[in-house]
Amino acid sequence: MNKTVVRGARFAMAALVLVAATACGSSSTNSSYSTATSDAAFGGMSGLVKAAQAEGQLNVIALPLNWANYGSIISDFEAKYGIKVNQANPQGSSQDEVNAVKSEAGTSKAPDVLDIGMAVAWANTSLFAPYEVAEWSDIPTGQKDPNGLWYQDYGGYMSIGYDSSKYTVTSVASLLTPAFKSAVALNGDPTEANAALNGVMMASLANGGSLSNIAPGVSFFKQLNAAGNFVPVTATAATIDNGTTPVVFDWDYLNSASVVNLPSWKVYVPSSAVLGGYYAQAITKTAPHPAAARLWEEYLYSATGQNLWLQGGARPVEMTAMQANGTLNQTYAAALPPVSGSPVTMTQSDAAAAAAYLASNWSAAVGS
Amino acid sequence: MTAVATTDTGDVRRPLGGRLRISTAWFGAAPFLVYTAAFLLLPAVLVVVGAFSGPGGPTLSNLAQLDQPYIVSAFESSLVLSAVSAAIGAVVGAILAYTVASGPPDGIMRRLVTALCGVLSQFGGVTLAFAFIATIGTEGFIVVWLQQHGINFYPNGVWLFSLTGLTLIYCYFQIPLMVIVFMPALDGIRPQWREATETLGGSTWHYWRYVAGPLLLPGFLGCWLLLFANAFSAYATAAALLDIGGIIVPLQISRDISSEVGLDQSSLAAALALGMVVVVAVITVLYSGLQRRTARWLP
Numbered sequence: 017m018n019k020t021v022v023r024g025a026r027f028a029m030a031a032l033v034l035v036a037a038t039a040c041g042s043s044s045t046n047s048s049y050s051t052a053t054s055d056a057a058f059g060g061m062s063g064l065v066k067a068a069q070a071e072g073q074l075n076v077i078a079l080p081l082n083w084a085n086y087g088s089i090i091s092d093f094e095a096k097y098g099i100k101v102n103q104a105n106p107q108g109s110s111q112d113e114v115n116a117v118k119s120e121a122g123t124s125k126a127p128d129v130l131d132i133g134m135a136v137a138w139a140n141t142s143l144f145a146p147y148e149v150a151e152w153s154d155i156p157t158g159q160k161d162p163n164g165l166w167y168q169d170y171g172g173y174m175s176i177g178y179d180s181s182k183y184t185v186t187s188v189a190s191l192l193t194p195a196f197k198s199a200v201a202l203n204g205d206p207t208e209a210n211a212a213l214n215g216v217m218m219a220s221l222a223n224g225g226s227l228s229n230i231a232p233g234v235s236f237f238k239q240l241n242a243a244g245n246f247v248p249v250t251a252t253a254a255t256i257d258n259g260t261t262p263v264v265f266d267w268d269y270l271n272s273a274s275v276v277n278l279p280s281w282k283v284y285v286p287s288s289a290v291l292g293g294y295y296a297q298a299i300t301k302t303a304p305h306p307a308a309a310r311l312w313e314e315y316l317y318s319a320t321g322q323n324l325w326l327q328g329g330a331r332p333v334e335m336t337a338m339q340a341n342g343t344l345n346q347t348y349a350a351a352l353p354p355v356s357g358s359p360v361t362m363t364q365s366d367a368a369a370a371a372a373y374l375a376s377n378w379s380a381a382v383g384s
Numbered sequence: 385m386t387a388v389a390t391t392d393t394g395d396v397r398r399p400l401g402g403r404l405r406i407s408t409a410w411f412g413a414a415p416f417l418v419y420t421a422a423f424l425l426l427p428a429v430l431v432v433v434g435a436f437s438g439p440g441g442p443t444l445s446n447l448a449q450l451d452q453p454y455i456v457s458a459f460e461s462s463l464v465l466s467a468v469s470a471a472i473g474a475v476v477g478a479i480l481a482y483t484v485a486s487g488p489p490d491g492i493m494r495r496l497v498t499a500l501c502g503v504l505s506q507f508g509g510v511t512l513a514f515a516f517i518a519t520i521g522t523e524g525f526i527v528v529w530l531q532q533h534g535i536n537f538y539p540n541g542v543w544l545f546s547l548t549g550l551t552l553i554y555c556y557f558q559i560p561l562m563v564i565v566f567m568p569a570l571d572g573i574r575p576q577w578r579e580a581t582e583t584l585g586g587s588t589w590h591y592w593r594y595v596a597g598p599l600l601l602p603g604f605l606g607c608w609l610l611l612f613a614n615a616f617s618a619y620a621t622a623a624a625l626l627d628i629g630g631i632i633v634p635l636q637i638s639r640d641i642s643s644e645v646g647l648d649q650s651s652l653a654a655a656l657a658l659g660m661v662v663v664v665a666v667i668t669v670l671y672s673g674l675q676r677r678t679a680r681w682l683p
Contacts, residue, residue, distance in 0.1 A: 110644035135646040198522050198542040205628045208643045212628075244541035247522075248628040259523030371645040379454035379636075382629040383461070 049306035053164060054148050055314060058307065061150070064314065065097060067307035073100045074308040077116055077127040078108035082253055082273050084170055085328025092324065093315055099308055109209060110136040117143050121302040128309035130298045133210035135367050137166045137296045144298040147310055149317040154337035159294060169316060170269070170330035171294030173285050173355055174218035177271030179262040181280040188222035188236070188286055191263065197244055201251040201261035203270065207374045209250075214293050215265030216378075217362065217370055221289035227362050230370040231377075238381040248382060253277065267293065268353045272329035287357035294333065294361075319343040329353075431661060434654030446655035455636065459659065461547055462616060462632040469554035470611035476555070477562020478604060484563070485570035498567070501560035508557050513624035516553050520544055545626045553621060558611050565610055569603035569678065606674035613667050616660065633660055 048057070049067060058064040068074075074093075081087035090101045104125070105112060110132035117140075120126040130144075146164035159168040178185045183196065191200050206212040220226075220233030240246040251261040256274045264271060274281045297316065303309045315321050322332035326348040338344035362370065410417075435446050449455070484497045520526050520537065521544060527537040543549055573596055581591040619634040630636040633656055640653035 109642045111642045112644075115642070133644050136644050139646060198538075202628060205630060205639060207630070207645065207647055208639045210644050213645045247542075248545050248626040248631075250627050258518070258521075260517055260521050368646055371643075371647050374645075375647050376452065376454065379458070379630050383454070383457060383631045 049310070050145060050301070050303065052306070052310060053146050055150060055310070058310075061314065064307060064311050068099060068305070068311035069097060071099070071305040071308045073102060074305055074312055075102045075104065075125060075128045075303075076312075077104040077130065078106060078110070078113045079103060079131060080106045083328075084269055084330040085324050088327070089316070089321065089324045092320070093312065096315070097311065099311070109204075114140050114143065117300050117302065124304045126302050126304050127300055128303040128305050129312050130300065131169065131295055132166075132298065134168075134294070134296060134364070135210065135371065137298060138364050141165045143301055145301045145303065145306075147299050147313060149313050151317045151334060151337075154334040155317075156333070156336070159333055166296040166298045167317075168294040168333045169297045170322075170325040170332050171292055172267045172269040172330050173353075173359065174214045174289070174291040174293065175266065175268035175271050175283045175285045175353065177256075177264045177266060177274060177281060177283050179256075179259070179278060179280055180282045182262055185263065185282075185284045188219055188289065191245060192236075192239055192243055194243070196263060198247055199261075199263045200240055200245050201247045201249055201255070201264050203264065203266040204250050205378075207371070207378050210293070211267055211270070212265070213367070213370060213374065214267075214291055214362075216374065218265065218286070218289045218291045221291060221360070222286055227360055227366045228369055230373050234374065234377050234381050241382045246382060256281070267330075268355075269329035269331075272353060283353040285353055285355045285357075287355075290355060290357040290359040292359045292361045323348060326352075428661065431654050431657045434651055435658040438651055446651045447658070449652055450655055450659060454630075455656070458630060458633050458636050462634075462660075463663070465547055465551055465554065465632060466612045466615040469551045469558050469615045470608050472551070472555050473558025473562045473611045474566075474604065474608040477559045478566050478607075480559065481563045481566045481570055485567055489571075497563065501563040503560075505557050505561035505564055508618065509620035510624040512553060512556060513621050516544065516549070516556075516625070547631060550622055550625060550632075553625065554615050554618065558615065561614060562607055562611060565607045566603065569600055569607075573599065602674045602677040606671055606678060609667050609671045609674070613664055613671075616663060616667075 052058060055061050055064045058067050076090070079086045079090070081090070090103070093099065094101055102125075104116065104127065108116075110130075113127060113130050113132055114136055116127055117130070132140075141161070144165040146161075148164045149167070152160075152164075152167075155167055161167065176185050176188070176191075183199065185191070190196075202212040202215045203209060204212040206216045216233040216237060217225075217227070217230050218233070219236040220230045223232040223236050225232035237246060241248075247261055249255055249260055251264040251266065253274060255261040256264065257277050264274075268283050268285060271281075271283045297313060299306075299309045299313060316325075317334065319338060322334050322338060323343075323345040325332045326335070326345055329352060331352070332338070335344065335349075339349075436442055436444070438445055480497070484494050487493050516524075518524055522538075522542055530537050544552075577595055578591055581595055586594070617634070619638070622632055622635055623638065627635060627638075630639050637653045637656050640647070640649045640656065643649070
């Protein structure tokens with residue numbers, strides 16, 4: 017393993033995939049499904065279910081089972097419709113998803129549906145097929161593409177999760193004290209992972225920065241690193257369980273999931289920096305199972321799918337509408353971590369400016 | 385070819401036969417050549433092409449970006465990590481190999497060490513990183529055990545998740561690799577040479593300084609270069625241990641091809657990979673030079 021130049025391996029894989037692509041050809045699906053923009057094209061929901069079941073499979077990518085309750089969502093979908101869900105690269109990034117769409121296009125293994133960060137969604141709309149789920153009007157206007165190319169699915173607030181048996185977190189600044197020696201971690205590298213970028217942005221907001229200025233966040237992590245409090249390890253369920261990363265910047269719904277294995281795990285959302293963020297769904301143009309892909313979206317945006325995300329601690333995009341029409345599961349809603357203060361969300365240009373600043377300043381701040 | 389033909393004794397069929405032999409040899413090597421072309425040549429060509437192409441056609445702008453401070457520092461860290469872990473691996477591994485090689489050639493000790501080194505030299509990636517985290521991580525069992533006895537394993541802060549920690553972990557596979565690659569050189573040293581030195585009145589110091597040392601030095605340096613390249617190209621272990629900050633080049637490359645925050649720069653990744661190819665090419669040239677020197681003396 018240690019001798020593998022991953023770059024080379026990936027190129028070789030790409031070459032193999034190209035060979036495989038020409039060898040396999042396309043599977044036998046009704047091509048009109050690929051352009052269906054609502055379930056009306058299938059003659060309603062029952063027609064869509066029938067067409068999806070005829071395809072029998074759905075390719076999903078980069079969905080960790082402990083991320084926003086995807087484990088339950090996938091098994092419930094499989095049980096309900098008898099469609100097999102093929103999961104690829106569960107730890108992949110949103111960019112890995114898009115790379116797979118490009119490199120595997122035309123094969124039966126190409127991803128059907130994507131769950132991606134907004135930066136990647138904005139940059140790759142040419143790969144998506146427009147589709148509007150039945151509950152389209154329940155998605156707030158600012159949270160969907162007007163042409164139906166992408167639609168936000170669930171989100172939450174940036175939070176600090178911590179093991180309360182060892183630490184008490186009451187502010188972002190308190191993390192700089194000696195009590196937090198080798199304790200504070202991010203969920204990935206902020207130049208690579210969206211959740212980590214938002215973690216640095218949250219630190220920026222708490223230290224006098226703004227959505228258009230992430231610099232104070234970078235200098236906060238620089239101080240954290242200089243104090244010996246920063247752990248340059250990507251926080252995962254495993255590193256939280258074994259105590260390597262006892263204090264973690266991450267989305268509240270991801271931090272909440274750690275309580276299952278570590279009962280003393282607590283989630284704190286600083287009132288001075290309530291940073292929200294949503295992921296988005298999209299169906300790929302080259303989906304090998306176009307009907308199953310559309311059924312998956314219908315399922316996710318039904319009350320069942322939305323409540324399953326809520327059960328995982330994520331705030332579903334139709335939350336307000338569901339609260340109004342009484343379909344929101346109140347038990348799950350009450351279990352969300354308390355949030356006070358006024359939430360803010362980065363725009364496309366905020367996110368691009370933050371990424372550009374991080375590209376040239378992050379490594380220098382935390383590199384040893 | 386013509387020179388061979390004219391100095392030949394006049395048998396006109398000889399050159400033809402020679403040519404035929406060459407073509408059969410090519411035929412036999414075809415699977416290897418196809419394999420090399422697909423998995424070595426093609427990726428290398430793609431890297432070079434990628435490094436010189438941009439959105440608007442051929443460009444030098446990818447290479448021009450390599451002088452950014454964070455990239456320069458990643459290359460420095462990669463080179464230091466490789467050089468230091470290779471040096472520690474080479475010295476410790478050579479001593480271990482000498483200890484084993486001076487024993488009986490078919491002894492149980494030698495077979496045991498060789499077999500063990502064969503396994504350990506290929507031990508890396510997530511498993512190796514986790515083994516170290518579980519042992520000397522912040523909650524590792526040695527650290528916790530010492531803590532219970534009032535000893536702080538990390539009085540100056542945790543260094544496991546840094547270049548220092550990475551160097552230590554790389555030594556775990558560098559030392560066994562050195563034992564394997566250096567053993568043949570040690571086996572080439574004949575006991576008669578030592579006896580000859582002593583017959584001529586030389587001491588142990590004289591033997592190492594004027595006989596064994598100069599003979600082993602090219603081989604030793606060659607092995608060091610091999611270890612250097614081994615560490616330079618390693619990715620998985622580092623990625624599993626400290627993937628934040630992109631402190632070494634392979635981590636920078638991974639970041640450039642999978643960034644989901646809008647920093648997807650596969651051309652810059654190709655330029656970085658080209659930089660690595662250049663370093664390894666230099667190593668390979670030096671290595672083959674040393675190999676030729678070694679081969680003059682040792683069987």
